[in-house]
Amino acid sequence: MRIRGLRKVYGGIAAVDGIDLDIRRGETFALLGPNGAGKSTTVEILEGYRSRTAGEVEVLGVDPARGGRDWKSRIGIVLQTGGETGLLTVREVLHHFAGLYPNPRRIDDVIAAVGLEAKANVRVAKLSGGQQRRVDVALGIVGRPELLFLDEPTTGFDPEARQQFWELIRSLKAEGTTILLTTHYLDEAARLADRAGVIAGGRLLDVGGIQEIGGAEARVPVVRWNDAEGRPHEVRTHEPGRVVASIVSALGGEPRALEVIRPTLEDVYLGLVRGAEAATATPDPPSGTAIATPAPTPDAEEPAA
Numbered sequence: 001m002r003i004r005g006l007r008k009v010y011g012g013i014a015a016v017d018g019i020d021l022d023i024r025r026g027e028t029f030a031l032l033g034p035n036g037a038g039k040s041t042t043v044e045i046l047e048g049y050r051s052r053t054a055g056e057v058e059v060l061g062v063d064p065a066r067g068g069r070d071w072k073s074r075i076g077i078v079l080q081t082g083g084e085t086g087l088l089t090v091r092e093v094l095h096h097f098a099g100l101y102p103n104p105r106r107i108d109d110v111i112a113a114v115g116l117e118a119k120a121n122v123r124v125a126k127l128s129g130g131q132q133r134r135v136d137v138a139l140g141i142v143g144r145p146e147l148l149f150l151d152e153p154t155t156g157f158d159p160e161a162r163q164q165f166w167e168l169i170r171s172l173k174a175e176g177t178t179i180l181l182t183t184h185y186l187d188e189a190a191r192l193a194d195r196a197g198v199i200a201g202g203r204l205l206d207v208g209g210i211q212e213i214g215g216a217e218a219r220v221p222v223v224r225w226n227d228a229e230g231r232p233h234e235v236r237t238h239e240p241g242r243v244v245a246s247i248v249s250a251l252g253g254e255p256r257a258l259e260v261i262r263p264t265l266e267d268v269y270l271g272l273v274r275g276a277e278a279a280t281a282t283p284d285p286p287s288g289t290a291i292a293t294p295a296p297t298p299d300a301e302e303p304a305a
């Protein structure tokens with residue numbers, strides 16, 4: 001997947017503001033960003049569901065704006081809100097959609113993969129929200145797609161369903177499926193994705209391996225401990241082992257409440273997004289002002305990481 005200079009403008013406001021991105025075959029890529037960042041707009045352009053204002057896009061070697069039936073049959077989509085008909089049973093709706101693809105998966109395998117065996121013959125309208133979401137996921141994979149788009153797939157899932165979903169994604173990945181995932185669950189992205197991109201205000205703030213995104217400085221571990229009087233201490237260090245050894249030696253024994261904390265993907269993500277917000281922040285308008293003044297866009301400057 002190749003994206004160059006992608007822009008989407010709604011009523012004079014750029015929801016996607018010049019994105020360049022390559023996603024490799026077989027990788028799982030997480031697109032992360034706050035509400036309104038431009039994730040769904042980007043994904044819907046890649047799916048061929050939304051037109052673009054400018055830029056070049058190639059998905060499985062085809063411009064999605066011109067993707068025909070063959071191209072569509074190679075792609076699986078789980079939209080943010082499912083649109084399946086509630087009057088059919090789970091099995092019927094899957095059967096119907098499987099018929100649209102040249103080489104679909106077995107319906108029973110798909111039902112088992114999303115954990116809906118007990119609900120296979122129940123009308124979709126009668127399922128809980130989380131169960132309906134599982135039907136959305138089932139519809140996304142029934143056509144055995146080469147490329148799977150998952151837009152906030154696990155919203156509404158209980159913890160067990162999420163774990164089961166992660167297993168499903170791992171098995172799809174093992175089969176060679178390319179996956180583009182958007183999610184607000186950073187632990188989900190950290191577990192599933194090979195690489196991630198963080199987007200805010202329609203721009204990519206950073207792209208990189210799930211262990212590298214945000215840069216080395218954002219990932220420096222912190223050692224915390226309490227001294228003999230119970231006072232807390234904290235040191236950021238690239239050498240936590242050495243620091244712990246020196247604390248032990250200085251205290252002459254086990255430090256109390258010792259912790260070595262490595263920043264999570266969530267910490268790194270929040271650092272990136274807050275840094276970008278600070279870079280574009282303008283002073284608050286005087287109170288009582290009813291007219292919203294658009295924030296000036298910084299001059300093609302990369303936001304601070």
Ligand SMILES: Nc1ncnc2c1ncn2[C@@H]1O[C@H](COP(=O)(O)OP(=O)(O)OP(=O)(O)O)[C@@H](O)[C@H]1O
Pocket residue numbers: 010011015033034035036037038039040041042
């Ligand atoms: N059809 C539309 N018409 C006008 N503006 C739109 C339209 N769709 C999206 N937008 C605007 O574009 C911006 C990006 O929206 P988008 O849905 O892509 O964000 P998102 O990153 O997917 O957010 P979320 O995490 O809330 O799903 C938002 O400011 C939104 O209000």
